[in-house]
Amino acid sequence: MREGWINAVILALLAAVPLAAWALDEPFVITLATKVAIFALAGVGLNFVLGFGGLVSFGHAAFFGLGGYAAGILASHAANYEPLMSWPFVLEGSQQMLVIWPVAIGVSALAALVIGALSLRTRGVYFIMVTLAFAQMLYYFAISWPSYGGEDGLSFYVRNGFLGVNTFDPLSFFTICCGLLLMALGLTDVLRRSRFGLALEAARQNPQRLLSVGIRPYGVQLVAFVISGALTGLAGALYADLNRFVSPNMLSWHTSGEIMIFVILGGVARLWGPVAGAGLYILLEHQLGGISDYWQVYLGLLLLVVVIFARGGVIGVLARKQDHD
Amino acid sequence: MTAVLIAEQVLNGLQYGVMLFLMAAGLTLVFGVMGLINLAHGSLYMVGAFACAAVAGWSGSFVLGLMAALAAAAAAGALVEVVVIRRLYARDHLDQVLATFALILIFSEGTRWVFGSFPLFLSVPPALSGAVMLPGGIEYPLYRLVIIGIGLGIAGGLFWLIGRTRLGMRIRAGEADREMIAALGVNIDRLYTVVFALGAALAGLAGALVGTIQSVQVGMGEPVLILAFVVIVIGGIGSIKGALVGALLVGMTDTLGKFLLPAGFGVFMEPAQASAVGSALASMLIYVLMAAVLVLRPRGLFGDA
Numbered sequence: 001m002r003e004g005w006i007n008a009v010i011l012a013l014l015a016a017v018p019l020a021a022w023a024l025d026e027p028f029v030i031t032l033a034t035k036v037a038i039f040a041l042a043g044v045g046l047n048f049v050l051g052f053g054g055l056v057s058f059g060h061a062a063f064f065g066l067g068g069y070a071a072g073i074l075a076s077h078a079a080n081y082e083p084l085m086s087w088p089f090v091l092e093g094s095q096q097m098l099v100i101w102p103v104a105i106g107v108s109a110l111a112a113l114v115i116g117a118l119s120l121r122t123r124g125v126y127f128i129m130v131t132l133a134f135a136q137m138l139y140y141f142a143i144s145w146p147s148y149g150g151e152d153g154l155s156f157y158v159r160n161g162f163l164g165v166n167t168f169d170p171l172s173f174f175t176i177c178c179g180l181l182l183m184a185l186g187l188t189d190v191l192r193r194s195r196f197g198l199a200l201e202a203a204r205q206n207p208q209r210l211l212s213v214g215i216r217p218y219g220v221q222l223v224a225f226v227i228s229g230a231l232t233g234l235a236g237a238l239y240a241d242l243n244r245f246v247s248p249n250m251l252s253w254h255t256s257g258e259i260m261i262f263v264i265l266g267g268v269a270r271l272w273g274p275v276a277g278a279g280l281y282i283l284l285e286h287q288l289g290g291i292s293d294y295w296q297v298y299l300g301l302l303l304l305v306v307v308i309f310a311r312g313g314v315i316g317v318l319a320r321k322q323d324h325d
Numbered sequence: 326m327t328a329v330l331i332a333e334q335v336l337n338g339l340q341y342g343v344m345l346f347l348m349a350a351g352l353t354l355v356f357g358v359m360g361l362i363n364l365a366h367g368s369l370y371m372v373g374a375f376a377c378a379a380v381a382g383w384s385g386s387f388v389l390g391l392m393a394a395l396a397a398a399a400a401a402g403a404l405v406e407v408v409v410i411r412r413l414y415a416r417d418h419l420d421q422v423l424a425t426f427a428l429i430l431i432f433s434e435g436t437r438w439v440f441g442s443f444p445l446f447l448s449v450p451p452a453l454s455g456a457v458m459l460p461g462g463i464e465y466p467l468y469r470l471v472i473i474g475i476g477l478g479i480a481g482g483l484f485w486l487i488g489r490t491r492l493g494m495r496i497r498a499g500e501a502d503r504e505m506i507a508a509l510g511v512n513i514d515r516l517y518t519v520v521f522a523l524g525a526a527l528a529g530l531a532g533a534l535v536g537t538i539q540s541v542q543v544g545m546g547e548p549v550l551i552l553a554f555v556v557i558v559i560g561g562i563g564s565i566k567g568a569l570v571g572a573l574l575v576g577m578t579d580t581l582g583k584f585l586l587p588a589g590f591g592v593f594m595e596p597a598q599a600s601a602v603g604s605a606l607a608s609m610l611i612y613v614l615m616a617a618v619l620v621l622r623p624r625g626l627f628g629d630a
Contacts, residue, residue: 126558
């Protein structure tokens with residue numbers, strides 16, 4: 001099967017499942033599909049550096065969590081009518097997604113700039129460990145900083161608004177999340193084909209050669225890392241809105257591992273890989289969770305089989321013998 | 326704040342650092358020799374703690390428990406190496422991270438399946454409980470002193486093993502040139518299994534020793550695993566000496582930071598706020614240390630090149 005056809009099938013499923021669920025009045029299934037779209041968006045962010053850039057970041061939970069906390073903090077301040085800060089200028093909270101998203105993107109992009117600037121000085125296994133360590137740093141900070149709930153997390157009771165749409169309606173919220181996912185997919189596709197994307201690809205394959213044509217790999221990789229962090233941060237803000245709750249769990253290394261699983265399960269460096277991976281993950285969680293409380297044993301076994309035998313993930317297996325792209 | 330209190334905290338930091346060394350030594354050996362990132366190392370720590378708690382609870386003997394911890398962790402390590410890990414040596418780090426992450430899920434949930442979700446308790450053996458008086462009027466728990474002693478003893482033994490024995494020679498040769506020592510007739514597969522089992526046994530021992538101080542529960546290995554990674558990254562991956570220095574540095578920084586920072590902020594802040602800010606910063610301190618080391622020396626303190 002051609003990869004293009006597989007992508008079309010994934011898109012059709014992503015759209016058809018919630019619509020069918022809506023017709024059958026199964027709001028829980030729509031929520032699951034929303035979760036898929038949000039996780040997929042986080043995965044699209046990670047895939048940009050991990051797949052296209054070859055940079056194995058094990059700390060993307062940092063951006064996911066920061067995006068989530070940005071949404072949670074703004075919303076809870078707005079709900080309590082407390083300004084975020086009153087000096088030197090008054091900064092109010094907000095319950096508008098159109099305000100929250102840019103803040104989440106900005107905060108996580110800034111964090112990605114700092115983390116990336118330091119981490120990209122290292123290579124290979126050191127890079128994996130350093131990104132992990134930065135995420136852990138934020139995790140422990142969130143746990144021990146009491147103002148925003150500390151270990152218990154922070155809940156806010158009203159889902160944030162988006163223009164005039166009723167965001168409490170599951171299908172509307174799904175549409176918003178899915179729209180953002182498609183925009184992110186479009187953006188990464190355009191970037192991948194651009195001059196910048198080619199340079200990023202070259203930085204993965206042969207940094208020396210890239211340097212010799214006059215482009216420093218460091219700068220290219222840093223920009224990619226910032227874009228990647230920003231996309232994952234946006235997903236974090238949506239995830240906070242889905243649950244109306246943020247907790248340090250979003251920053252934990254399990255979250256980093258899960259985002260990585262979405263990417264690998266679907267197929268590394270495949271544009272639609274994270275969507276397929278997130279969909280499969282949620283499906284497994286739901287199905288296996290019904291069979292046994294210890295479903296993660298089966299998930300672990302399946303993951304082992306995928307890593308050892310089915311390299312290239314789901315899309316890789318289906319699109320066998322096709323080149324990437 | 327008295328000198329005695331500080332001395333106690335220094336001993337606590339030393340004990341913590343020594344435990345981290347037992348974890349980090351296995352990780353750094355496995356990475357140095359086989360080039361493998363093993364996230365499941367924390368699971369072997371957990372296996373050791375559970376084996377010790379189960380056997381000590383059943384037989385009433387802590388020594389038997391410790392031996393069970395060593396045996397169980399080494400056996401689990403050897404089994405995992407033969408069944409899974411062996412297929413990962415030639416793969417890139419991404420596959421290794423993912424496969425060993427999968428192993429964590431299997432180990433953690435499997436342990437929960439067998440032992441349930443409630444923590445087990447492992448008490449300090451009566452002969453080692455109580456406190457001793459150290460010179461200078463420092464009263465310190467005997468058990469923690471014994472841990473420091475065991476840890477330093479094992480560190481010494483490990484340096485001897487790597488530096489002075491035939492096995493150590495092979496391990497070092499395997500680090501330098503895998504094909505060459507295979508050509509010289511060393512069974513490289515068996516060597517790798519032995520190294521992995523050795524690292525696993527050290528992790529299991531650490532788990533059993535710490536299990537008496539903290540509770541024995543599923544997921545206990547993961548925070549320690551991440552700290553052990555911080556240790557080997559600071560020390561330079563593959564270097565046992567780096568692991569020892571890094572472990573002591575991390576143990577001291579963490580313990581003294583948690584103790585001194587809140588007190589330090591208390592000088593110019595109100596107590597409640599000072600303890601909040603101080604403990605928040607203290608929990609980040611080792612990661613700051615690691616970032617600083619990597620900025621100055623991207624391959625760690627004792628890493629090559």
